[in-house]
Amino acid sequence: MEKDVDIDKVVRQHLEMEQFFSGFSLKGKAGTPEPQQQENNMANAEKVAELEKIAEEVHQCRKCPLGSLRTNAVPGEGNPNARVMFVGEGPGADEDAQGRPFVGRAGQLLDKVISAMGLKRSEVFIGNILKCRPPGNRDPRADEIINCLPYLQRQIEIIEPEIIVALGAHAAKTLLNTTKPIGELRGQFHEYYSGIGRPPIKLMPTYHTAYLLRNYSPENRRRVWEDMKKVITELGLPIPEHQKG
């Protein structure tokens, strides 16, 4: 398994170069806007078409060896007008088998978190840093992240969510281009820039639900819930009554 610090360094250098040369700047809309809030059907149809195009590219992708190891690529799924986007690390065995993000045990827990927030899975968008499963669920490698990240960056640009929830260290560190540990990053909003002239998107790092399953302590559950309450409040939505405590 590659050392975390090497991955961080290579990905950071890549992101800094990208930022320098192409004006890449990381940027800063619960639930889905009501139909009357959506700009218009055409914009919606365009978004759907663009997201489908990306998904098709992901299904054809052979930029790294993971492309030939996968059963199914997992482009991500959800509402093209989502106000919140959840970003994980990469598909696991269940996701690889089904071609859908967060459908295994970690996904079932994510579904519970989303529902506890007063949202529906169909209202949010769920994606990953990597679109193909690393063998044995090992950590993503720098070259895999560098090859795959543009797909997620384009999805974010199209969806323009108000808030990104980065699930776990890999998503948070990659999207924020930082080496800081997740324990330090979580609990407060950071800014993700998707391009020049675009406002920053608020990004809330929190523990990955797979980590939460492995470390299912009241304290860790409380931390994730505190983070999600900040997201709900930022969206201007009420904290569900039974979850206030």
Ligand code: URA
């Ligand atoms: N873990 C992830 O990071 N992503 C998934 O899609 C499933 C589990």
